[in-house]
Amino acid sequence: MTRTDKQVRYEPKSKVDREGRPYTPQTAAADVEAILKVLEGRWKLVILFQLFDGERHRFSDLERAIPAVSQKMLAQQLRQLERDGVVRRFVHPEVPPKVEYCLTEWGLALCPALDAMLVWAAQREVLSGGSGACR
């Protein structure tokens, strides 16, 4: 089983970051960190996957769909997602109050990126975890 030992190597140099700055390990890491911070948070992914159906969801519906979350955390994480442009908030000026949340278009566009992560996870078994990629 002789492999060319070449097909896996990757060329990050082929791209510059989104501000057009020259690529360095530091800038690249900072860019990805900024993205991950949007997704980090105990409940954000759970919320996002609830919203991936593209529909609007009431606050109370999300509470029911995610029984383990507290009101405080649900509200906090939703507000952060809203601030980051991932979800949108609709307030209906009624009594009793009614607030709905849905993904923005950018939020919906997260799907392929999450799929890429799942693909990576799936490769875990096929790629020899034990052997190093370097010589």
Add this chain to the structure above:
Amino acid sequence: MTRTDKQVRYEPKSKVDREGRPYTPQTAAADVEAILKVLEGRWKLVILFQLFDGERHRFSDLERAIPAVSQKMLAQQLRQLERDGVVRRFVHPEVPPKVEYCLTEWGLALCPALDAMLVWAAQREVLSGGSGACR
């Protein structure tokens, strides 16, 4: 500017998770969370981007390349990455000690997933962050 309001919708139902369990928002979220936990940590991405050249790097070289990190954190994050199968550790039984780290093949395979995240970030401006994706 009339859009069909349809082209963005995404179909997560088309896939099952990597254990073949039926797809639910909960299982999907848990899967992605497990992946993000591998990347979370104040210094992991910085370390990974140092290693993406595919070479072996000495502990002291990483320390020098990442001046802000403490020895403790560098060691800790490297051990976690090793435990998770992303990096490999080479110990040279010498005096003074010499330890090198490099990515595993699976670690190298992370690149496309990170690229997908960067692509998502780049879409932020083009996709109307203000408008909801739902009706």
Add this chain to the structure above:
DNA sequence: CAGGATCCAAATTGATACTG
């Protein structure tokens, strides 16, 4: 040189109660 051990500060999360 490459860390392990200890102690401490900061950030995150959770439980509970209260409100327009």
Add this chain to the structure above:
DNA sequence: CAGTATCAATTTGGATCCTG
């Protein structure tokens, strides 16, 4: 209903010192 306020617990990160 959809939050906010407060306090406590947990988790995480960092500074410093020690060692084979």
